[in-house]
Amino acid sequence: MDPNTALPKETRTEIHKAARILREGGLVVFPTETVYGLGADARNGAACRRIYEAKGRPADNPLIVHIASRSQLATLTDDDPPEAALRALELFAPGPITVVVRHNGSISEVATTGLSTVALRIPAHPVALALLREAAIPVAAPSANRSGRPSPTTYPMALGAMEGRVEAILDGGDCDVGLESTILDCTDTPQRILRPGRITREMLQEAGFAVIGPEDSGAGDANREPRRGQAFGAPPEGAGLDESRRDENRHEEVYHAPGSRYRHYEPEAAVHLLEEGDPEGRGNAFLQGADSRSVALIGSAEGIDSLRITPSAREALMETVRFESLDSFARGIFSSFHSFDENGCRAILAVLPPARGLGVAIRDRLSRAGTLL
Ligand code: TXA
Numbered sequence: 001m002d003p004n005t006a007l008p009k010e011t012r013t014e015i016h017k018a019a020r021i022l023r024e025g026g027l028v029v030f031p032t033e034t035v036y037g038l039g040a041d042a043r044n045g046a047a048c049r050r051i052y053e054a055k056g057r058p059a060d061n062p063l064i065v066h067i068a069s070r071s072q073l074a075t076l077t078d079d080d081p082p083e084a085a086l087r088a089l090e091l092f093a094p095g096p097i098t099v100v101v102r103h104n105g106s107i108s109e110v111a112t113t114g115l116s117t118v119a120l121r122i123p124a125h126p127v128a129l130a131l132l133r134e135a136a137i138p139v140a141a142p143s144a145n146r147s148g149r150p151s152p153t154t155y156p157m158a159l160g161a162m163e164g165r166v167e168a169i170l171d172g173g174d175c176d177v178g179l180e181s182t183i184l185d186c187t188d189t190p191q192r193i194l195r196p197g198r199i200t201r202e203m204l205q206e207a208g209f210a211v212i213g214p215e216d217s218g219a220g221d222a223n224r225e226p227r228r229g230q231a232f233g234a235p236p237e238g239a240g241l242d243e244s245r246r247d248e249n250r251h252e253e254v255y256h257a258p259g260s261r262y263r264h265y266e267p268e269a270a271v272h273l274l275e276e277g278d279p280e281g282r283g284n285a286f287l288q289g290a291d292s293r294s295v296a297l298i299g300s301a302e303g304i305d306s307l308r309i310t311p312s313a314r315e316a317l318m319e320t321v322r323f324e325s326l327d328s329f330a331r332g333i334f335s336s337f338h339s340f341d342e343n344g345c346r347a348i349l350a351v352l353p354p355a356r357g358l359g360v361a362i363r364d365r366l367s368r369a370g371t372l373l
Pocket residue numbers: 032034035036037038061062063064098100115117118119121123141142143144179180181183194195256257258259260
């Protein structure tokens with residue numbers, strides 16, 4: 001949706017009420033162009049604490065703070081914000097980019113988890129922007145899913161996750177991007193991508209950023225590349241604290257968004273990943289051994305065709321979701337996971353796109369949801 005779209009009167013009334021709820025310390029679920037967010041006043045510790053409760057989120061995983069405009073940045077940072085952060089926002093915001101900068105202490109420690117930095121973003125969805133403008137406060141908002149589950153990218157998904165836990169849920173239709181924002185750490189040079197998203201490394205490089213991508217060595221866990229089997233590397237949600245993270249110099253030591261340590265995005269069904277081409281025929285072998293109509297298959301049209309699924313293996317398929325572009329793949333991942341669960345599928349086969357451009361972010365999310373066959 002165009003950020004400048006004029007909103008209908010009923011929507012403006014809802015936004016007006018929601019802005020008041022936020023200012024009074026309540027929780028509001030609102031649409032953004034990436035995923036639905038679960039918002040609270042970022043300066044209000046008690047309100048932010050309720051976000052963690054509603055999500056079942058580990059208390060050591062900091063929240064992204066949403067603002068309405070670049071001019072608000074200066075009110076949250078102690079000295080001049082880094083040039084790179086201003087430039088990234090100038091080029092890509094409102095839009096799916098989040099910048100990490102040092103803060104001036106005005107954000108609650110509950111939202112920053114005591115870090116000296118804060119992750120800031122200006123969302124592009126017209127409902128989000130109108131809400132932020134009207135509330136006129138910084139709004140802490142993680143994705144509006146229960147912790148560890150796929151992020152909500154449609155209004156029904158947001159309702160399903162948060163109804164009864166929050167004071168208001170705003171309907172903004174389906175999210176355009178479908179994957180959470182790119183997180184760019186601007187506290188150091190070169191800037192570092194802590195979480196890949198719709199604003200790709202290539203786009204940042206073209207804009208002149210000497211950015212270090214998740215795929216570089218030393219980027220730690222930022223880029224989750226697919227793993228095989230059950231031995232998933234990340235600890236379960238709520239596992240022990242990484243104390244080194246609290247170090248002021250943590251950027252020299254830990255190169256990832258704190259949340260990247262947790263397992264994420266898991267639907268109920270087991271997710272099995274395949275590389276495009278599948279030279280060893282693992283996809284066909286898996287389907288041969290599966291019950292009739294029990295497996296969902298998801299991937300780009302090219303990726304799915306590259307598997308060369310045999311007619312007998314096809315018997316095991318309950319549903320196939322083919323995306324004609326990487327943008328539609330990104331947009332549809334989480335809502336497809338949701339509908340596979342609703343339809344009672346027992347396993348999901350997902351074909352990974354090549355690791356370039358938006359493919360990097362899609363691989364990252366799929367790799368957090370499952371393991372290679
Ligand atoms: O697109 C998005 O970014 C969505 C929408 C709602 O805006 N929000 C979102 O929030 O994805 P959440 O909480 O699900 O993910 C926030 C990520 C976590 O991995 C967290 O660890 C990281 O941002 N983060 C927050 N503050 C940080 C900081 N100061 N330094 C590094 N990473 C940070």
